[in-house]
Amino acid sequence: MKKRNVITAIDVGTTKICTIIADISDDSGPRVVGVGISPSKGLHKGLVVNINEARESIRDSVRKAERTSNFKVESAYVGVTGRHVTSMNNRGVVSITRNDRVVRPDDLKRVLSAAQSIKTADDRRLLHVIPRGYAVDGQEGVKNPVGMHGFRLDVETHVITAAVTSIQNLVKCIRSLGMDIEDLVLEPLASSEAILTEDEKQVGVVMADIGGGTTDVAVFRDGSIYHTSILPVAGYQLTRDVAIGLGLPFEIAEEMKKKYGSVMPVYEGKSDDTPQPVVSKDGHGVSYQDLCDIIRARVEEIMKLILLEMPSSDYEALIPAGLVLTGGSSNLSGIAAMGRDILHIPVRVGTPSDLNGIADVLRDPAYATSVGLLLWGSKYEGKKQWKTGAFTGALTRLATQFRKLFQ
Ligand SMILES: Nc1ncnc2c1ncn2[C@@H]1O[C@H](COP(=O)(O)OP(=O)(O)OP(=O)(O)O)[C@@H](O)[C@H]1O
Ligand SMILES: [Mg+2]
Incomplete structure (x- = not known):
C-alpha cells in the first residue's frame, strides 16, 4: 500500500x-x-x-x-x-463579459472571490467559504453554472470565520x-x-452534536450548509449539575450520569413503582428520580437553545426533516423521544456506521x-x-472549492 x-x-x-x-x-x-x-x-x-x-x-x-x-x-x-467560530451567508456577483457569454470555470473562481471580499477583523480569518448555489441572470437554484449562457453570475456562500x-x-x-x-x-x-443523509440535507435538517464541552449545530437546506453555530453548553454542564444538585464529587456524578442517566419521565403514581436509589462503584447512593430530573432539566434547556440558534423562528418550515442528535451526550436514554415531545419535530439520534x-x-x-x-x-x-503560519489564503480556498465542484 x-x-x-x-x-x-x-x-x-x-x-x-x-x-x-x-x-x-x-x-x-x-x-x-x-x-x-x-x-x-x-x-x-x-x-x-x-x-x-x-x-x-x-x-x-x-x-x-x-x-x-x-x-x-x-x-x-x-x-x-x-x-469564537461565527458564520454568515454572503453573496458574490460578477458579469460575464466574453462575447459568447458562456460561464467558464474561471468565472466560478471570480465570483467566489467576490463573495469572499468581506471585511474580517485583524484577529479573525476565514475558515471555510462554501458555495451554496448559483444564479445565472437571476435564475436561482443552479448547482453548476459552467456551460450556461448569461450576463451575470451570482453565488450564495456560507462563510465561516474563526479567531x-x-x-x-x-x-x-x-x-x-x-x-x-x-x-x-x-x-x-x-x-x-x-450522520446526515443526502435527503435530510436536501429537505432541511438541523444537526446538533452534544459533546462534552460544546454543542455544535449545523443547519442544511437544499443540499447545502445554511447555518452553523457553537453553543458552550453540553455534557460537562450535565455532570456539573448532577454533582452540585446531589452533592457528589464530579467523577462520581459523571459515572452516575453515564450509567443510570435518562431523560424519560421516571414514574408517576404507585409507590411500588418507585425506582430504587442508584449506587456508584464506591458506594455513593442517590435517588434515581432526582438524578434523572436534574439531567432532564438541562437537556431540555440545551434543546431549546438549539432551536433558538435557528436563523428563522419558523423552524418547522426551515427544517422539515427535524433534528438529528449526535455526540457522546446523545447516548442519554430517551433523548430522541424527549426531543419530539418538547419540540414537536422529528428527532433521531445519528450514529456513524458506514x-x-x-x-x-x-x-x-x-x-x-x-x-x-x-x-x-x-x-x-x-x-x-x-x-502553515496563517489561515488559508483566499486563492487556495477558492481553488479547493473550485475542484470540489468538478468532482
Ligand atoms: N451513556 C452516556 N450517557 C450520558 N452521557 C454520556 C454517555 N456517554 C458519554 N456521555 C457524555 O458525552 C460527553 C462526551 O461526548 P463527546 O465524546 O462527543 O465529547 P468531546 O468530543 O470530547 O467534546 P466536545 O466535542 O464538546 O469538545 C461527556 O460529557 C460524557 O459524559
Ligand atoms: Mg466532539
Missing part, C-alpha cells in the same frame, strides 16, 4: 482525543486501519487552554493509532470548534508533535458528514466528528485548504 493512500483524522474533543488512520486506496470508502482514543486534558469548551497538557493527550492518541496500524502519522485532518489565537494554539500542539495539518474542518460540518475495517469502537455518536473528519478527508484528499 502506498503511503499517500493513507489519511489521518484527529478529533481534539473536550473529553477525548480520537485519532483514526484509514486506507483510502479503495473506491468502496475508507478502511480504518488504526484507532487511538485517549482522555483529553488541557481543553475547555472545545479550546486548548493548556498547550502542554493538550499536546500530551494528542500524542498519546496518535501513538495508539500508529501502533495499531503500523503507520507513522505525518499529517492529519483536524477539527475546529469553540464559541486566529484559538486556532493557533491547536495548530501549535499538532505541529510541535512533528505533524502537519492537512486541513482544518469545522466540527459540525464534519459530524454532519458522518466504515470498513477495525471500526467497531467508532459506532457510537461520540465519534461522529472523528469519523466525519475522516470522511471529509477522504473526499477532499490532496486539496489542502490550510497553509
Whole structure:
C-alpha cells in the first residue's frame, strides 16, 4: 500500500482525543486501519487552554493509532470548534463579459472571490467559504453554472470565520508533535458528514452534536450548509449539575450520569413503582428520580437553545426533516423521544456506521466528528485548504472549492 493512500483524522474533543488512520486506496470508502482514543486534558469548551497538557493527550492518541496500524502519522485532518467560530451567508456577483457569454470555470473562481471580499477583523480569518448555489441572470437554484449562457453570475456562500489565537494554539500542539495539518474542518460540518443523509440535507435538517464541552449545530437546506453555530453548553454542564444538585464529587456524578442517566419521565403514581436509589462503584447512593430530573432539566434547556440558534423562528418550515442528535451526550436514554415531545419535530439520534475495517469502537455518536473528519478527508484528499503560519489564503480556498465542484 502506498503511503499517500493513507489519511489521518484527529478529533481534539473536550473529553477525548480520537485519532483514526484509514486506507483510502479503495473506491468502496475508507478502511480504518488504526484507532487511538485517549482522555483529553488541557481543553475547555472545545479550546486548548493548556498547550502542554493538550499536546500530551494528542500524542498519546496518535501513538495508539500508529501502533495499531503500523503507520507513522505525518499529517492529519483536524477539527475546529469553540464559541469564537461565527458564520454568515454572503453573496458574490460578477458579469460575464466574453462575447459568447458562456460561464467558464474561471468565472466560478471570480465570483467566489467576490463573495469572499468581506471585511474580517485583524484577529479573525476565514475558515471555510462554501458555495451554496448559483444564479445565472437571476435564475436561482443552479448547482453548476459552467456551460450556461448569461450576463451575470451570482453565488450564495456560507462563510465561516474563526479567531486566529484559538486556532493557533491547536495548530501549535499538532505541529510541535512533528505533524502537519492537512486541513482544518469545522466540527459540525464534519459530524454532519458522518450522520446526515443526502435527503435530510436536501429537505432541511438541523444537526446538533452534544459533546462534552460544546454543542455544535449545523443547519442544511437544499443540499447545502445554511447555518452553523457553537453553543458552550453540553455534557460537562450535565455532570456539573448532577454533582452540585446531589452533592457528589464530579467523577462520581459523571459515572452516575453515564450509567443510570435518562431523560424519560421516571414514574408517576404507585409507590411500588418507585425506582430504587442508584449506587456508584464506591458506594455513593442517590435517588434515581432526582438524578434523572436534574439531567432532564438541562437537556431540555440545551434543546431549546438549539432551536433558538435557528436563523428563522419558523423552524418547522426551515427544517422539515427535524433534528438529528449526535455526540457522546446523545447516548442519554430517551433523548430522541424527549426531543419530539418538547419540540414537536422529528428527532433521531445519528450514529456513524458506514466504515470498513477495525471500526467497531467508532459506532457510537461520540465519534461522529472523528469519523466525519475522516470522511471529509477522504473526499477532499490532496486539496489542502490550510497553509502553515496563517489561515488559508483566499486563492487556495477558492481553488479547493473550485475542484470540489468538478468532482
Ligand atoms: N451513556 C452516556 N450517557 C450520558 N452521557 C454520556 C454517555 N456517554 C458519554 N456521555 C457524555 O458525552 C460527553 C462526551 O461526548 P463527546 O465524546 O462527543 O465529547 P468531546 O468530543 O470530547 O467534546 P466536545 O466535542 O464538546 O469538545 C461527556 O460529557 C460524557 O459524559
Ligand atoms: Mg466532539
